[in-house]
Amino acid sequence: xxxxxxxxxxxxxxxxxxxxxxxxxxxxxxxxxxxxxxxxxxxxxxxxxxxxxxxxxxxxxxxxxxxxxxxxxxxxxxxxxxxxxxxxxxxxxxxxxxxxxxxxxxxxxxxxxxxxxxxxxxxxxxxxxxxxxxxxxxxxxxxxxxxxxxxxxxxxxxxxxxxxxxxxxxxxxxxxxxxxxxxxxxxxxxxxxxxxxxxxxxxxxxxxxxxxxxxxxxxxxxxxxxxxxxxxxxxxxxxxxxxxxxxxxxxxxxxxxxxxxxxxxxxxxxxxxxxxxxxxxxxxxxxxxxxxxxxxxxxxxxxxxxxxxxxxxxxxxxxxxxxxxxxxxxxxxxxxxxxxxxxxxxxxxxxxxxxxxxxxxxxxxxxxxxxxxxxxxxxxxxxxxxxxxxxxxxxxxxxxxxxxxxxxxxxxxxxxxxxxxxxxxxxxxxxxxxxxxxxxxxxxxxxxxxxxxxxxxxxxxxxxxxxxxxxxxxxxxxxxxxxxxxxxxxxxxxxxxxxxxxxxxxxxxxxxxxxxxxxxxxxxxxxxxxxxxxxxxxxxxxxxxxxxxxxxxxxxxxxxxxxxxxxxxxxxxxxxxxxxxxxxxxxxx
Amino acid sequence: xxxxxxxxxxxxxxxxxxxxxxxxxxxxxxxxxxxxxxxxxxxxxxxxxxxxxxxxxxxxxxxxxxxxxxxxxxxxxxxxxxxxxxxxxxxxxxxxxxxxxxxxxxxxxxxxxxxxxxxxxxxxxxxxxxxxxxxxxxxxxxxxxxxxxxxxxxxxxxxxxxxxxxxxxxxxxxxxxxxxxxxxxxxxxxxxxxxxxxxxxxxxxxxxxxxxxxxxxxxxxxxxxxxxxxxxxxxxxxxxxxxxxxxxxxxxxxxxxxxxxxxxxxxxxxxxxxxxxxxxxxxxxxxxxxxxxxxxxxxxxxxxxxxxxxxxxxxxxxxxxxxxxxxxxxxxxxxxxxxxxxxxxxxxxxxxxxxxxxxxxxxxxxxxxxxxxxxxxxxxxxxxxxx
Numbered sequence: 001x002x003x004x005x006x007x008x009x010x011x012x013x014x015x016x017x018x019x020x021x022x023x024x025x026x027x028x029x030x031x032x033x034x035x036x037x038x039x040x041x042x043x044x045x046x047x048x049x050x051x052x053x054x055x056x057x058x059x060x061x062x063x064x065x066x067x068x069x070x071x072x073x074x075x076x077x078x079x080x081x082x083x084x085x086x087x088x089x090x091x092x093x094x095x096x097x098x099x100x101x102x103x104x105x106x107x108x109x110x111x112x113x114x115x116x117x118x119x120x121x122x123x124x125x126x127x128x129x130x131x132x133x134x135x136x137x138x139x140x141x142x143x144x145x146x147x148x149x150x151x152x153x154x155x156x157x158x159x160x161x162x163x164x165x166x167x168x169x170x171x172x173x174x175x176x177x178x179x180x181x182x183x184x185x186x187x188x189x190x191x192x193x194x195x196x197x198x199x200x201x202x203x204x205x206x207x208x209x210x211x212x213x214x215x216x217x218x219x220x221x222x223x224x225x226x227x228x229x230x231x232x233x234x235x236x237x238x239x240x241x242x243x244x245x246x247x248x249x250x251x252x253x254x255x256x257x258x259x260x261x262x263x264x265x266x267x268x269x270x271x272x273x274x275x276x277x278x279x280x281x282x283x284x285x286x287x288x289x290x291x292x293x294x295x296x297x298x299x300x301x302x303x304x305x306x307x308x309x310x311x312x313x314x315x316x317x318x319x320x321x322x323x324x325x326x327x328x329x330x331x332x333x334x335x336x337x338x339x340x341x342x343x344x345x346x347x348x349x350x351x352x353x354x355x356x357x358x359x360x361x362x363x364x365x366x367x368x369x370x371x372x373x374x375x376x377x378x379x380x381x382x383x384x385x386x387x388x389x390x391x392x393x394x395x396x397x398x399x400x401x402x403x404x405x406x407x408x409x410x411x412x413x414x415x416x417x418x419x420x421x422x423x424x425x426x427x428x429x430x431x432x433x434x435x436x437x438x439x440x441x442x443x444x445x446x447x448x449x450x451x452x453x454x455x456x457x458x459x460x461x462x463x464x465x466x467x468x469x470x471x472x473x474x475x476x477x478x479x480x481x482x483x484x485x486x487x488x489x490x491x492x493x494x495x496x497x498x499x500x501x502x503x504x505x506x507x508x509x510x511x512x513x514x515x516x517x518x519x520x521x522x523x524x525x526x527x528x529x530x531x532x533x534x535x536x537x538x539x540x541x542x543x544x545x546x547x548x549x550x551x552x553x554x555x556x557x558x559x560x561x562x563x564x565x566x567x568x569x570x571x572x573x574x575x576x577x578x579x580x581x582x583x584x585x586x587x588x589x
Numbered sequence: 590x591x592x593x594x595x596x597x598x599x600x601x602x603x604x605x606x607x608x609x610x611x612x613x614x615x616x617x618x619x620x621x622x623x624x625x626x627x628x629x630x631x632x633x634x635x636x637x638x639x640x641x642x643x644x645x646x647x648x649x650x651x652x653x654x655x656x657x658x659x660x661x662x663x664x665x666x667x668x669x670x671x672x673x674x675x676x677x678x679x680x681x682x683x684x685x686x687x688x689x690x691x692x693x694x695x696x697x698x699x700x701x702x703x704x705x706x707x708x709x710x711x712x713x714x715x716x717x718x719x720x721x722x723x724x725x726x727x728x729x730x731x732x733x734x735x736x737x738x739x740x741x742x743x744x745x746x747x748x749x750x751x752x753x754x755x756x757x758x759x760x761x762x763x764x765x766x767x768x769x770x771x772x773x774x775x776x777x778x779x780x781x782x783x784x785x786x787x788x789x790x791x792x793x794x795x796x797x798x799x800x801x802x803x804x805x806x807x808x809x810x811x812x813x814x815x816x817x818x819x820x821x822x823x824x825x826x827x828x829x830x831x832x833x834x835x836x837x838x839x840x841x842x843x844x845x846x847x848x849x850x851x852x853x854x855x856x857x858x859x860x861x862x863x864x865x866x867x868x869x870x871x872x873x874x875x876x877x878x879x880x881x882x883x884x885x886x887x888x889x890x891x892x893x894x895x896x897x898x899x900x901x902x903x904x905x906x907x908x909x910x911x912x913x914x915x916x917x918x919x920x921x922x923x924x925x926x927x928x929x930x931x932x933x934x935x936x937x938x939x940x941x942x943x944x945x946x947x948x949x950x951x952x953x954x955x956x957x958x959x960x961x962x963x964x965x966x967x968x969x970x971x972x973x974x975x976x
Contacts (some may be wrong), residue, residue: 060906452821454817456817458815472899516819517824520898521830
């Protein structure tokens with residue numbers, strides 16, 4: 001959580017003078033009776049991450065070796081009173097160490113953790129992103145004492161400030177007060193924000209307490225030692241939570257320690273839950289329960305799953321994605337949400353299939369994408385299977401729409417990877433939407449495993465850019481090398497579009513019924529199908545540039561959009577007519 | 590594997606389905622095959638007594654089956670993946686006949702499916718001891734099922750995985766069966782196999798060797814829902830560069846398959862001397878590679894362990910043809926395969942010239958006293974070797 005956010009939060013809970021006074025009475029009492037606390041600021045190079053930590057202890061006499069800080073309590077108290085009402089630095093017997101990294105190193109006892117649905121407390125990234133993208137697929141470490149979670153790589157940036165957060169001190173103090181002064185506490189309860197007064201401004205508060213610690217260097221040394229002994233980054237050593245050591249020195253605090261730990265985890269959760277929830281909400285918005293989708297019938301089969309028509313507040317198309325190529329259930333879900341759903345989630349474009357949401361149901365092995373149902377079948381069907389003629393202007397119109405969608409996807413850093421006429425759907429006879437992107441993966445193609453062959457979608461080789469095809473490599477056993485992912489880029493999508501453009505113009509595939517060997521050999525030796533003489537040389541030029549063997553020579557989709565627009569017949573009449581026909585198609589217009 | 594009936598959108602002039610009339614004179618004479626009584630057909634093939642007997646047994650079993658459908662069969666386990674689909678072992682519930690069923694997933698209109706079943710009916714005519722028997726085909730939902738004779742030894746590539754490599758005498762038997770099978774297809778059925786490779790040669794514990802998966806239905810291939818990319822190609826170099834399909838292309842595939850069976854490794858790219866040395870467990874200088882007719886000017890990719898598929902294809906087209914190392918094989922077999930593996934189709938052997946080869950006659954005329962049958966029986970329960 002950033003400073004700013006914290007301040008906001010605390011800012012809300014500022015209280016009136018009256019209640020301060022009220023509180024300070026109670027507080028004084030409680031402090032005097034049992035509690036001392038401190039909090040200090042993490043001395044990291046400044047920046048946005050400021051974490052306040054607090055330690056608490058009970059009965060000072062017993063706790064002295066570990067917490068020799070209660071001498072200070074008067075000081076603390078007065079400062080707290082001040083900070084609750086003013087932001088001015090408290091008048092103390094010290095200068096606040098503005099940038100000095102003064103602290104007592106209390107090392108976290110980090111152990112490996114599996115929690116993925118949390119953020120790193122240092123870099124604030126959600127672990128799940130790293131798990132899925134494997135960018136720095138470090139292990140996650142969590143402190144067994146304070147519950148802080150960090151990436152392995154972030155460990156260095158983590159201050160040695162193991163202990164509870166400002167939130168905890170509040171609760172500890174509350175608890176102590178509650179126990180010792182119930183009646184008065186109840187009276188204060190009427191002004192709820194008051195209970196947060198202690199840490200109204202965590203930054204200031206921490207500085208003060210930090211300073212107070214500094215004043216007693218010799219006292220804290222013992223404590224440091226005990227911490228050093230027990231807290232360890234080394235996972236091979238038996239990790240003793242430091243609390244245990246503390247308990248050894250202060251045997252009678254066992255119970256308090258337990259409650260403290262409970263509080264720690266609880267409060268830690270509370271601290272992050274706001275952000276976490278926000279993130280979750282985004283996903284929840286597009287999560288569809290399996291029970292909400294009523295599958296009516298199968299409408300198509302793809303290499304990577306089946307498409308069904310379903311009832312979801314009207315007709316919807318549900319693409320059940322086959323995730324069986326991954327053995328681990330958890331991995332299936334992660335890959336599905338992070339690689340596939342993420343791509344769909346943020347794509348909003350007129351010519352991209354309208355995404356409704358996704359269904360994940362691991363018990364039934366269901367992973368599905370729910371989109372709008374487009375009833376006019378695929379572009380492949382329109383070109384190759386339907387018998388009706390179409391005009392060249394329609395060809396331009398369709399190509400333009402595809403390019404606009406693709407240019408949008410590329411702008412959003414989403415690669416289609418499997419742009420084929422079968423993955424382009426017709427919404428109405430004059431409007432197409434691009435669908436089925438972000439699914440293609442070599443691993444997926446290789447499943448189910450077959451000896452010496454890779455089962456591919458029909459005509460896939462026609463759309464495959466030569467530089468990708470050259471990545472179909474054999475390993476020493478004569479099987480496909482699956483370790484390396486195929487190098488799809490924006491340019492490979494352009495190549496695929498070239499093939500679609502060819503199909504649109506000539507109503508046939510660039511290669512006939514040849515076997516894979518022939519297709520691949522022709523592709524790699526640079527043989528290309530050509531347009532007949534009757535076509536405009538500009539079209540031929542555009543097609544050949546899309547099919548350029550060198551990826552760098554291929555144009556971008558944005559450029560193709562311009563080219564096609566310039567080639568389109570600029571007849572106002574026809575444009576009007578088109579608009580009229582659209583209006584006719586869609587009563588909403 | 591194709592027929593001339595396919596759509597040909599590119600306007601390429603593919604050859605007619607059967608292009609070998611020039612080689613065999615009796616092209617038109619066989620129209621009457623269907624009407625000729627079965628006994629006569631069998632007699633004409635000049636089969637041995639046990640072969641005729643087994644064939645009649647098969648035909649008898651087939652007669653009891655007639656029409657097939659999904660609910661008549663009970664699946665008993667997967668045998669492997671064929672071109673286009675899974676092959677299962679099935680039992681015909683009524684008669685108890687065991688068969689191999691290949692399921693091919695299609696994405697086409699029902700009318701086309703029926704047409705494919707019709708095209709497949711030509712398989713009923715294939716009654717030869719060297720061709721896998723055909724029980725029938727039927728359509729269920731989007732899948733087409735092709736029911737064939739069950740060969741318990743499975744395909745030769747599976748056998749090869751179990752035993753490493755095959756001794757020359759067995760390869761001799763295989764050569765005879767394959768050449769006769771190809772001759773039968775070409776002369777009697779008038780089709781080319783188009784997909785000769787070890788995984789399309791099946792064996793059983795009777796010592797029979799039969800061909801399967803030949804191109805009878807171009808429409809079937811056209812309408813398969815999925816296509817394939819392989820890691821090994823048995824396609825002749827002239828086919829890769831786009832020439833017409835002739836029987837010579839089948840001969841190349843046949844030759845390449847033989848080399849693979851003999852050395853236990855797909856022979857593209859050609860194994861180096863060092864590899865042969867480890868293969869036969871001898872020192873490197875004992876390996877003497879056969880002379881190639883072409884000059885070895887082709888530079889093989891530096892690291893064959895991670896060869897791109899394209900490089901493999903390029904090697905077939907531009908590299909030297911595979912050969913067998915001397916001393917570990919007889920001169921007869923070396924000569925036999927090198928006749929099949931000429932890069933120029935015109936120099937390549939024909940089915941006819943192969944039948945008069947010394948290597949061929951040596952095995953064609955002798956009986957192995959059930960040796961091959963015993964070998965197949967021995968492999969039935971072997972686990973696959975790790976390459």
